[in-house]
Amino acid sequence: MKLKFALATTLLALGLTAAHAAPIVIKYSHVVADITPKGQAALKFKELAEKKLAGKVEVQVFPNSQLFGDGKEMEALLLGDVQIIAPSLAKFAKYTDQIQIFDLPFLFTNMAAVDRFQASKEGQALLNSMSKKGITGLGYLHNGMKQLSANKPLAMPADAKGLKFRIQPSDVLEAQFKAVGGNPQKLAFAEVYQALQTGVVDGTENPWSNIYSKKFHEVQSHIMESNHGVLDYMVITNTKWWDGLPADVRKGLSEAMTESIKFGNQVAATEDANFRAKVIADNKAKVVPMNKDQLNAWRTAMKPVWSKFEGDIGKDLIDAAIKSNQ
Secondary structure, three states, X not given: OHHHXXXXXXXXXXXXXXXXXXXXXXXXXXXXXXXXXXXXXXXXXXXXXXXXXXXOEEEEEEOOOOOOOOOOHHHHHHHOOOOEEOOEHHHHOOOOHHHHHHHOOXXXXXXXXXXXXHHOHHHHHHHHOOHHHOEEEEEEXXXXXXXXXXXXXXXXXXXXXOOEXXXXXXXXXXXXXXXXXXXXXXXXXXXXXXXXXXXXXXXXXXXXXXXXXXXXXXXXXXXXXXXXXXXXXXXXXXXXXXHOOOHHHHHHHHHHHHHHHHHHHHHHHHHHHHHHHHHHHHOOOEXXXXXXXXXXXXXXXXXXXXXXXXXXXXXXXXXXXXXXXX
């Protein structure tokens, strides 16, 4: 009897040791290709996290909506089915009105201005603005400035009248296209290529990396260099899961995330021009720069969107964003 008890105790101890030694599995899900800045940042996070916390964590990266698509990833995060996602900033209006600021058209003059705002106290405060709803922001990840595309030139705002534009689920983006007479259609990112190909929608807006990696330029005749908005992401995690991690693991993951975001943003800065050049080289869509008069016309047409959402976003926050352009 004593021998059986000793054996059982030993086996239990071994089982507990094995369980203790099992790495924490971290699922990082996103909806774009590995070659994009976000895709490369996710892979860099896996590399750095598993190096810093060898044997303690295992990071599994799922690109191209392999695990969860646009419409399901936030729910999956809150349910604990995935630990890290990086939705575009347009996806957070349901959780906080303030992050709608990033969708306002022609608010930021360039990515340097976006960087300055995100690094400001106001921008950093937005990372923790959803913690009471179970979401913790770990940082901002760049993609780039958005370009307008359609199967006709979009030289002036009137050219958008009656066209169906795919948008992300954002009230601001819906108002943006309605301001120029467009018909916005909310579609998951994974559905965009086929929707453009079959004429379900006539146009869309995307940074160069998305346009090239998803081959949108193959199913659009014209891409107008509008730089009218920013498509960035917030890397987020489940607050309860994050706060429940061992302190050393959380510290290592924080460091890995900071480094991976810095890497991804450097890739975004470099690749923006490269992906633009690749789109032009493919010669499947005509890339058309907008002159000063055209840009002014688009800005004027879309400017009322600012006042429409000022009450929700906050004038002080908009003023802080405008200041970042200087």
